[in-house]
Amino acid sequence: MAGQSHYTLERPTFDKPVKMLIVVAPYYKDIADQLIAGARAEIEAAGATHEMVDVPGALEVPTAIGIASRMSNFDGFVALGCVIRGETTHYDTVCNDSSRALQLLGLQGICIGNGILTVENHDQAAVRADAMGQNKGGGAAAAALHLIALSRKWGRADKGIGFTRDILLAREGGSGTA
Numbered sequence: 001m002a003g004q005s006h007y008t009l010e011r012p013t014f015d016k017p018v019k020m021l022i023v024v025a026p027y028y029k030d031i032a033d034q035l036i037a038g039a040r041a042e043i044e045a046a047g048a049t050h051e052m053v054d055v056p057g058a059l060e061v062p063t064a065i066g067i068a069s070r071m072s073n074f075d076g077f078v079a080l081g082c083v084i085r086g087e088t089t090h091y092d093t094v095c096n097d098s099s100r101a102l103q104l105l106g107l108q109g110i111c112i113g114n115g116i117l118t119v120e121n122h123d124q125a126a127v128r129a130d131a132m133g134q135n136k137g138g139g140a141a142a143a144a145l146h147l148i149a150l151s152r153k154w155g156r157a158d159k160g161i162g163f164t165r166d167i168l169l170a171r172e173g174g175s176g177t178a
């Protein structure tokens with residue numbers, strides 16, 4: 001609806017550095033450039049740093065994020081791109097599969113902001129991508145930053161995962177001290 005306002009959460013703050021990766025499919029370069037500008041501005045406003053990598057298309061964005069999450073030290077990811085409806089069902093496949101893959105990565109605990117636009121035409125994409133307008137790139141970066149803040153809030157270093165040496169020794173009737 002025109003004129004309807006949306007609530008925006010306050011930008012999270014961090015006591016330790018935040019490093020993010022922007023993964024972008026620049027198929028529609030003018031749209032991608034606006035999404036990138038919005039994402040970069042939001043990341044920098046939060047005091048975070050970022051790197052960026054290009055991939056061929058929206059279907060490769062989740063794969064790149066999955067690889068980077070396993071092989072690098074990024075705290076969070078921003079997925080950017082644009083899919084415009086064409087004459088075939090390929091649009092549905094790309095939209096559904098890229099979104100589903102990002103959601104599955106997120107459910108594994110990876111902090112991702114999804115800024116892959118799925119639109120009917122270039123004009124709709126331009127309105128949504130405009131860094132001075134709807135700023136969906138900035139919104140995706142903000143979503144990732146909020147998830148990073150939550151993961152840091154809930155992920156204590158002393159919490160541990162699985163069995164610790166003390167637990168195993170206690171089960172064996174031994175002492176947990178050396």
